[in-house]
Amino acid sequence: MKSKEIRSQFLEFFKSKYHLIVPSAPMVVKNDPTLMFINSGMAPFKEYFLGNGKPKNNRIADTQKCLRVSGKHNDLEEVGMDTYHHTMFEMLGNWSFGDYFKKEAIEWAWELLTEVFKIDKDILYVTIFEGDASEGLEHDSEAYNFWKKFVPEDRILNGNKKDNFWEMGDQGPCGPCSEIHVDIRSAEEKAKIPGRDLVNQDHPQVVEIWNLVFMQFNRKANGSLERLSAQHVDTGMGFERLCMVLQNKQSNYDTDVFTPLIREIETITNSKYGADEKKDIATRVIADHVRAVAFSIADGQLPSNTGAGYVIRRILRRAIRYGFTFLNQKEPFIYKLIETLTAQMGEAFPELLSEKNIITNVVREEEQSFLRTLDQGLVLLENIIENSKSKGNNEISGKKAFELYDTFGFPIDLTALILRERGYSLDEKEFDIELQKQKERSRSATKVETGDWIVLAEDDIEEFVGYDMLQTPVKISRYRKVESKKEGEMYQLVFNLTPFYPEGGGQVGDKGYLKAPDGDLTYILDTKKENNLIIHFTKTLPRNLAETFTAVVDELNRKNTAANHTATHLLQQALRNVLGTHVVQKGSMVQGRNLRFDFSHFAKLTEEELKEVEDFVNARIREGIVLEEKRNIPFQQAVDEGALALFGEKYGDTVRAIKFGNSMELCGGTHVPTTKDIWHFIITSEGAVASGIRRIEAITGDFAKRYFIDRSNSFSAIQKILNNAQDPLKTVEALQEENYDLQKQIKGLLKDKAKDLKGDLKAEIEQINGVGFLAKKIELDAAGMKDLAFEMGGESENLFLVFGAEQDGKALLACYISKKLATEKNLDAGKIIRELGKYIQGGGGGQPFFATAGGKNPGGIDEALEKAKFFV
Numbered sequence: 001m002k003s004k005e006i007r008s009q010f011l012e013f014f015k016s017k018y019h020l021i022v023p024s025a026p027m028v029v030k031n032d033p034t035l036m037f038i039n040s041g042m043a044p045f046k047e048y049f050l051g052n053g054k055p056k057n058n059r060i061a062d063t064q065k066c067l068r069v070s071g072k073h074n075d076l077e078e079v080g081m082d083t084y085h086h087t088m089f090e091m092l093g094n095w096s097f098g099d100y101f102k103k104e105a106i107e108w109a110w111e112l113l114t115e116v117f118k119i120d121k122d123i124l125y126v127t128i129f130e131g132d133a134s135e136g137l138e139h140d141s142e143a144y145n146f147w148k149k150f151v152p153e154d155r156i157l158n159g160n161k162k163d164n165f166w167e168m169g170d171q172g173p174c175g176p177c178s179e180i181h182v183d184i185r186s187a188e189e190k191a192k193i194p195g196r197d198l199v200n201q202d203h204p205q206v207v208e209i210w211n212l213v214f215m216q217f218n219r220k221a222n223g224s225l226e227r228l229s230a231q232h233v234d235t236g237m238g239f240e241r242l243c244m245v246l247q248n249k250q251s252n253y254d255t256d257v258f259t260p261l262i263r264e265i266e267t268i269t270n271s272k273y274g275a276d277e278k279k280d281i282a283t284r285v286i287a288d289h290v291r292a293v294a295f296s297i298a299d300g301q302l303p304s305n306t307g308a309g310y311v312i313r314r315i316l317r318r319a320i321r322y323g324f325t326f327l328n329q330k331e332p333f334i335y336k337l338i339e340t341l342t343a344q345m346g347e348a349f350p351e352l353l354s355e356k357n358i359i360t361n362v363v364r365e366e367e368q369s370f371l372r373t374l375d376q377g378l379v380l381l382e383n384i385i386e387n388s389k390s391k392g393n394n395e396i397s398g399k400k401a402f403e404l405y406d407t408f409g410f411p412i413d414l415t416a417l418i419l420r421e422r423g424y425s426l427d428e429k430e431f432d433i434e435l436q437k438q439k440e441r442s443r444s445a446t447k448v449e450t451g452d453w454i455v456l457a458e459d460d461i462e463e464f465v466g467y468d469m470l471q472t473p474v475k476i477s478r479y480r481k482v483e484s485k486k487e488g489e490m491y492q493l494v495f496n497l498t499p500f501y502p503e504g505g506g507q508v509g510d511k512g513y514l515k516a517p518d519g520d521l522t523y524i525l526d527t528k529k530e531n532n533l534i535i536h537f538t539k540t541l542p543r544n545l546a547e548t549f550t551a552v553v554d555e556l557n558r559k560n561t562a563a564n565h566t567a568t569h570l571l572q573q574a575l576r577n578v579l580g581t582h583v584v585q586k587g588s589m590v591q592g593r594n595l596r597f598d599f600s601h602f603a604k605l606t607e608e609e610l611k612e613v614e615d616f617v618n619a620r621i622r623e624g625i626v627l628e629e630k631r632n633i634p635f636q637q638a639v640d641e642g643a644l645a646l647f648g649e650k651y652g653d654t655v656r657a658i659k660f661g662n663s664m665e666l667c668g669g670t671h672v673p674t675t676k677d678i679w680h681f682i683i684t685s686e687g688a689v690a691s692g693i694r695r696i697e698a699i700t701g702d703f704a705k706r707y708f709i710d711r712s713n714s715f716s717a718i719q720k721i722l723n724n725a726q727d728p729l730k731t732v733e734a735l736q737e738e739n740y741d742l743q744k745q746i747k748g749l750l751k752d753k754a755k756d757l758k759g760d761l762k763a764e765i766e767q768i769n770g771v772g773f774l775a776k777k778i779e780l781d782a783a784g785m786k787d788l789a790f791e792m793g794g795e796s797e798n799l800f801l802v803f804g805a806e807q808d809g810k811a812l813l814a815c816y817i818s819k820k821l822a823t824e825k826n827l828d829a830g831k832i833i834r835e836l837g838k839y840i841q842g843g844g845g846g847q848p849f850f851a852t853a854g855g856k857n858p859g860g861i862d863e864a865l866e867k868a869k870f871f872v
């Protein structure tokens with residue numbers, strides 16, 4: 001069975017059990033401070049398990065793109081080494097939100113595997129939670145009894161808290177789980193060791209394929225457990241592992257999910273998969289990582305230097321390094337795999353197809369730049385080795401290796417490998433200590449302690465009323481304390497309803513305050529959304545939490561932000577108009593001060609294009625287009641009416657559409673009622689973010705006014721300096737011209753001076769052993785010294801000149817030997833200057849007839865000049 005059919009059969013099966021089939025959520029998480037990437041099928045549904053929202057259906061099934069490279073789930077180091085862990089993989093899952101529980105979950109899993117997929121019952125094992133006395137948790141006999149109907153008791157194994165008690169995080173919903181494992185070893189192997197002894201023992205052919213989680217508890221901040229009022233089912237099955245079983249393979253990489261990529265890697269790198277263990281690992285790493293990177297870019301996460309972008313960059317670099325070291329790839333090559341990947345997965349995940357060009361360009365560029373880093377690192381490593389050699393040391397310090405790794409991004413295993421090849425060793429202990437120290441530093445900097453929610457009033461939905469109101473009476477429904485090194489102690493407040501816009505869709509969160517009836521103010525510093533709750537951040541708590549407060553949004557900041565948000569939409573229209581419809585938004589950041597807009601385009605914008613874009617936006621502003629807003633319209637309707645939806649954005653069933661003139665966009669942000677309110681739009685910068693992606697920054701409204709005023713002020717200041725010139729531009733141009741003429745004159749004068757000097761110096765030449773010798777300190781720069789030496793040399797055939805000069809606190813030396821003299825007497829200016837360079841604490845070199853040296857000790861010039869005579 002082809003992988004495509006396996007995927008669709010899974011979904012069909014659960015559809016027949018009345019599950020709603022939904023598409024995969026984007027893998028890159030936006031606007032959730034607690035998670036960077038979706039790492040399991042349940043993550044997009046967190047809000048339902050926490051009770052902060054209601055799902056469309058209480059039974060759902062899907063295949064979800066997951067990435068396990070950071071945080072609680074990090075499989076990165078396993079990937080490639082083994083044959084069944086990936087960074088990015090698909091997790092097939094079925095969910096019950098307060099609907100069915102253990103019985104159905106177990107029955108259906110068994111039915112699907114053994115009756116639909118026809119997996120041999122004799123290769124399956126299941127595990128159940130054995131209980132944990134320290135937490136007062138019992139053996140999951142309920143699950144045991146359901147399994148017993150299908151599975152012989154000696155194939156039902158007990159598992160401990162680590163394997164069989166699932167937790168979302170340090171806090172939140174959790175419960176016992178039951179895993180299904182397969183034993184796909186040969187009969188011979190099975191006869192030697194029974195499969196039950198290998199379950200959960202990291203055996204590559206006895207692996208977990210499906211985990212059924214029964215959520216029945218909530219873990220509180222103090223570690224204690226409480227029962228959930230509604231019980232849920234969350235299951236996750238590794239799609240690639242399922243394909244391995246159903247296609248009778250021994251490795252995920254031998255299934256049709258991976259073979260096209262592997263064949264392509266073989267072709268590009270001219271190697272054979274399966275012939276050499278090290279090369280095989282490298283091939284697997286590359287086949288795996290290219291998927292993770294491509295899917296992330298398609299979801300809008302480009303490689304970068306911080307946060308999620310940095311994680312993606314590191315994954316790609318890991319692949320590049322394996323290719324570099326084990327497959328001898330010294331030029332970019334991973335980008336070539338995007339073609340194969342999109343051809344194979346594009347149908348199931350259309351975002352790959354539409355973003356193919358950008359993915360290819362970004363990967364190629366990243367490869368190029370990291371290969372340069374590797375080259376540079378190799379040179380630095382060479383220096384370190386030379387240095388140790390000169391000290392007779394065979395062990396390279398871990399500190400030095402850490403520096404290479406930390407500052408230059410040079411991979412430590414590559415360092416170790418090269419050292420080994422060269423007969424050196426590495427002080428790995430010292431390296432590990434440095435690495436540990438750095439980890440501690442970043443951990444303590446980002447650690448956040450979150451307290452339990454204190455619920456003041458049960459309230460299911462915290463309505464956002466901020467499109468229509470900037471002030472409204474509110475009650476606090478719950479709050480909690482959070483503490484981090486960065487922010488110190490903070491409180492997070494949730495209201496029954498709120499006018500505060502939570503950060504999202506590129507727009508920053510609102511600021512403002514809560515006013516108590518007695519006039520006491522509590523400032524709201526930021527607003528964010530977490531698991532569908534709108535959270536208001538404060539430094540302190542109001543005195544009486546039970547009161548009714550007036551929530552007031554900072555109006556000026558909101559107005560400026562709204563102006564920038566609407567301007568962002570107009571900017572997108574302008575770009576598509578001026579540059580073409582290939583322009584697609586790749587990111588944006590809208591705040592009161594300014595706006596930033598990233599978009600796909602292949603070249604730098606010309607002055608004219610920028611002007612045209614500005615003019616277009618300003619013309620729309622002058623027109624005073626009135627905002628048309630459609631709230632809560634079905635997603636499909638909006639798209640049919642021409643609204644632009646973005647890949648990587650998670651949209652609900654109903655959306656809000658924003659229309660200015662004839663362009664419509666899906667947007668939850670806040671806008672001005674008419675474009676007139678933007679006042680004016682000015683582009684402040686344009687540049688590249690990555691290959692094929694440009695960034696424009698711009699200002700509007702009050703900030704544009706400020707910009708004009710500042711410019712006008714500096715113009716006046718310039719005018720004043722120029723003695724109130726009528727036309728300062730003309731005056732400055734005249735000054736520039738004058739300056740140019742003066743420089744020319746100075747150059748001429750210096751030349752004359754050198755000529756005079758030449759006359760004086762000629763008189764000072766001494767005859768030693770038939771050689772005209774002169775060593776002298778002069779006041780010229782390096783170029784002047786050279787000119788002088790060659791001019792004097794042109795007039796005589798046996799000159800030996802050494803000049804010294806001091807410039808900007810540094811010492812310069814030059815040595816000139818007539819060519820004839822150099823050959824006849826076997827003199828070498830290069831060698832001589834290196835010797836003399838020692839007196840000025842520097843080095844240099846050149847040719848036998850002319851060489852120069854620079855050094856940091858001008859005090860040594862005289863001595864160098866004295867010693868010069870010795871060479872004659």
Ligand code: ATP
Pocket residue numbers: 040068075084085086087089091207208209210211236237238239240241
């Ligand atoms: P393992 O112990 O094999 O790492 P897990 O306990 O981490 O698995 P879960 O978190 O229960 O796995 O995830 C559910 C299912 O997802 C697993 O049964 C497995 O089939 C699949 N899975 C988990 N991690 C990976 C991975 N890194 N690559 C591919 N599939 C995975």
Ligand code: MG
Pocket residue numbers: 075
């Ligand atoms: Mg795991």
